[in-house]
Amino acid sequence: MNRGDDDPAIGLGFTATRKIGNAVVRNRARRRLKEAARIALANKGQAGWDYVAIARAETGDLPFPRLIADFERALTKLAAGPQRKAP
Secondary structure (H helix, E strand, O other), rough: EEOOOOOOOOEEEEOOOOOOHHHHHHHHHHHHHHHHHHHHHHOOOOHHHHHHHHEHHHHHOOOHHHHHHHHHHHHHHHHHOOOOOOO
């Protein structure tokens, strides 16, 4: 989300809990997320925003183009803001 300051840098954090697997699995998931984020943020990232990517169990096995597409879809949804539900 937007930090509210004038710094245009994009902040990025990654997390992978022990729930998704051992250290090898977690590190692989983090590496894949980092590369997907590098590609997706170049196209869809908002200057001055901070993002946190959370690895899921399937992150290590998902086809890489799908991982990038999912990341870009998430960035698009975040940029659109909160969605209101109809009454």
